[in-house]
Amino acid sequence: MTTGIVLDPRFLEHDPGPGHPERPERVAVFLPDLLDSPGLTRITPRTATPEEITLVHGEGHFANVARSAGLSRFAFDADTPVSARSFDTACLAVGGLLALLDEVVAGRLRNGFALVRPPGHHAERERAMGFCLFNNVAIGAAYLHARHGLERVLIVDWDVHHGNGTQHSFARDPGVLYVSTHRYPFYPGTGAIDEIGEGAGEGFTVNIPLPGGFGDAEYVEAFRTVIEPIALEYAPQLVLISAGFDPHRRDPLGGMAVSERGFAAMARSVLGVAQQVAGGRCVAVLEGGYDLAAMRDSAIAVLDELRGAAGELPAQPRSSHARPILDAVRRVHEPFWKF
Numbered sequence: 169m170t171t172g173i174v175l176d177p178r179f180l181e182h183d184p185g186p187g188h189p190e191r192p193e194r195v196a197v198f199l200p201d202l203l204d205s206p207g208l209t210r211i212t213p214r215t216a217t218p219e220e221i222t223l224v225h226g227e228g229h230f231a232n233v234a235r236s237a238g239l240s241r242f243a244f245d246a247d248t249p250v251s252a253r254s255f256d257t258a259c260l261a262v263g264g265l266l267a268l269l270d271e272v273v274a275g276r277l278r279n280g281f282a283l284v285r286p287p288g289h290h291a292e293r294e295r296a297m298g299f300c301l302f303n304n305v306a307i308g309a310a311y312l313h314a315r316h317g318l319e320r321v322l323i324v325d326w327d328v329h330h331g332n333g334t335q336h337s338f339a340r341d342p343g344v345l346y347v348s349t350h351r352y353p354f355y356p357g358t359g360a361i362d363e364i365g366e367g368a369g370e371g372f373t374v375n376i377p378l379p380g381g382f383g384d385a386e387y388v389e390a391f392r393t394v395i396e397p398i399a400l401e402y403a404p405q406l407v408l409i410s411a412g413f414d415p416h417r418r419d420p421l422g423g424m425a426v427s428e429r430g431f432a433a434m435a436r437s438v439l440g441v442a443q444q445v446a447g448g449r450c451v452a453v454l455e456g457g458y459d460l461a462a463m464r465d466s467a468i469a470v471l472d473e474l475r476g477a478a479g480e481l482p483a484q485p486r487s488s489h490a491r492p493i494l495d496a497v498r499r500v501h502e503p504f505w506k507f
């Protein structure tokens with residue numbers, strides 16, 4: 169079994185306009201080299217259906233985005249302008265992830281990475297925001313439940329921004345465990361340590377808010393001492409990664425200090441969980457990341473982990489400043505999880 173990638177020149181067709189950081193080059197930077205890379209199987213994206221997109225979004229929001237098709241000067245908010253082909257591209261991004269999930273669930277692929285845009289994790293049920301039109305990863309998790317009958321899906325979101333839309337989609341749903349590392353306080357303002365889910369979903373939202381400047385050592389400690397024990401106890405049947413590369417130290421928006429090796433270490437941690445409890449089933453989907461070379465190199469480092477082509481990771485530096493925050497996260501979640 170191999171690793172799948174969703175990568176298609178049609179993802180360049182969503183154009184938020186000159187000077188916008190979420191630009192078509194973010195996918196172009198992978199073309200064409202990655203298409204011929206050994207050990208990767210290319211999955212052709214399909215267009216998601218309205219029924220699939222409304223697993224997470226309201227019909228009103230779907231109709232709003234659909235109505236933007238063909239418009240050349242329209243914006244859902246100050247951050248989220250669209251072009252004539254944005255609606256079609258967003259449907260293709262969702263459908264690309266779903267097509268990849270079908271292959272992994274069927275056992276034809278071991279794992280994969282959907283290198284799609286626009287990104288998704290800020291999109292709310294009834295609202296586009298933060299460069300995002302439809303919430304790709306949330307629709308993916310809902311589809312795994314609705315179409316494939318999975319009962320437990322883990323979403324690990326390491327984008328520098330909190331995935332407000334994903335969290336809100338599953339706040340009351342113990343069938344999706346949402347775990348996020350993110351800079352805090354920061355855009356979009358959500359993701360405090362005490363946002364833990366509601367009702368039957370209490371304990372199934374885990375927020376790890378981090379101050380600016382944290383790097384590989386702190387992220388790796390968060391993954392090893394908080395995310396791994398919770399994820400192993402949850403025992404997901406498939407693991408999704410909201411893979412944003414804006415925590416990279418060269419990212420112009422993020423203000424964190426993660427390196428390519430740090431992303432590889434996070435991927436290795438998540439893959440270890442997937443291998444122990446989910447039959448290795450793990451699918452990453454691209455979120456943010458605005459330094460083109462940093463994002464490309466980091467995504468390729470994650471792909472190397474997915475296809476088992478990576479070598480030994482260098483030992484992480486011992487000193488981490490994350491301990492007080494991670495202790496606080498564990499205290500908040502002690503009623504729900506064993507550490």
Ligand SMILES: [Zn+2]
Pocket residue numbers: 327328329412414455456457
């Ligand atoms: Zn981001």
